[in-house]
Amino acid sequence: MRVAGLAAVLALVAHAFIASAAPLVVADDLGRGVTLAHPAQRIVSLSPFLTELAFSAGAGARVVGVSAYSDWPPAARALPQVASAAGMSLESIAALRPDLVLAWTDTTRPEDVARLERLGTAVFVARARRLDDPPRLLEAIARLAGTDASTAATQFRTRVETLRRRYASRPAVSALVEIWHAPLTTVGAGHWIGEALAACGARNAFADLPGLAPQVGWELVYQRDPQVIVATGSAGSENAVREQWRAHATLAAVRTGRIVFVDADLLERPTLRLAEGVARLCEGIERAR
Numbered sequence: 321m322r323v324a325g326l327a328a329v330l331a332l333v334a335h336a337f338i339a340s341a342a343p344l345v346v347a348d349d350l351g352r353g354v355t356l357a358h359p360a361q362r363i364v365s366l367s368p369f370l371t372e373l374a375f376s377a378g379a380g381a382r383v384v385g386v387s388a389y390s391d392w393p394p395a396a397r398a399l400p401q402v403a404s405a406a407g408m409s410l411e412s413i414a415a416l417r418p419d420l421v422l423a424w425t426d427t428t429r430p431e432d433v434a435r436l437e438r439l440g441t442a443v444f445v446a447r448a449r450r451l452d453d454p455p456r457l458l459e460a461i462a463r464l465a466g467t468d469a470s471t472a473a474t475q476f477r478t479r480v481e482t483l484r485r486r487y488a489s490r491p492a493v494s495a496l497v498e499i500w501h502a503p504l505t506t507v508g509a510g511h512w513i514g515e516a517l518a519a520c521g522a523r524n525a526f527a528d529l530p531g532l533a534p535q536v537g538w539e540l541v542y543q544r545d546p547q548v549i550v551a552t553g554s555a556g557s558e559n560a561v562r563e564q565w566r567a568h569a570t571l572a573a574v575r576t577g578r579i580v581f582v583d584a585d586l587l588e589r590p591t592l593r594l595a596e597g598v599a600r601l602c603e604g605i606e607r608a609r
Contacts (some may be wrong), residue, residue, distance in 0.1 A: 449512065
């Protein structure tokens with residue numbers, strides 16, 4: 321009886337503590353204060369990279385719904401999918417009763433945010449453009465979930481800074497980043513992959529093109545003749561990439577074999593795995609250099 325009585329008292333104390341605790345307020349990337357009465361217990365993610373960050377923040381067990389292509393970590397693949405490139409299913413999200421929705425500025429419209437908030441759920445809207453965004457967003461999600469991701473965030477920043485110092489004095493090379501081959505698509509200015517190139521002692525030969533993922537005409541590619549080609553998403557291996565580029569053998573990078581392949585999931589998703597992607601990018605560019 322004494323044990324049972326003590327347990328009851330502790331439960332009441334814990335309940336009173338939670339009830340009296342100050343609400344969590346975290347600013348999102350729209351400049352809004354996202355408020356939760358207590359750490360999020362049921363989380364829905366509307367982007368694969370946000371799903372991954374939620375797991376990295378130690379809140380994976382609380383994620384109850386995800387977007388299509390949320391495939392890392394493997395546990396995310398078993399969760400209900402409530403959104404895709406075509407949009408989100410408000411009914412499916414409502415059925416999951418989330419207290420926090422993680423959304424991405426590139427795929428979530430302002431009216432969608434308003435519709436979600438009318439369900440009574442908090443919505444954190446993230447923008448990912450810079451190389452430092454993964455640890456920054458990780459820390460924000462951890463605060464909303466009441467977890468501690470400071471060590472993982474520090475490790476990411478330290479690794480990237482170490483790479484910057486290691487390659488800072490290396491001879492600069494011009495690079496074309498191919499995120500898709502047909503049509504040929506690259507990255508413009510203001511993208512974290514451009515920062516990754518700079519960290520490796522390279523420069524984006526097409527950084528002046530408008531947009532985050534502009535298409536490139538072949539005439540311009542031959543005109544600028546980049547020293548290195550970095551390929552990610554349109555082929556599954558380095559051999560497949562080299563085969564795709566065989567038709568353009570007069571380009572300097574193809575002729576000399578300076579083609580670098582980095583798995584798209586490591587370089588194109590702004591998650592903690594991006595640090596590994598940057599490391600592999602730097603190693604490939606150093607070999608090509």
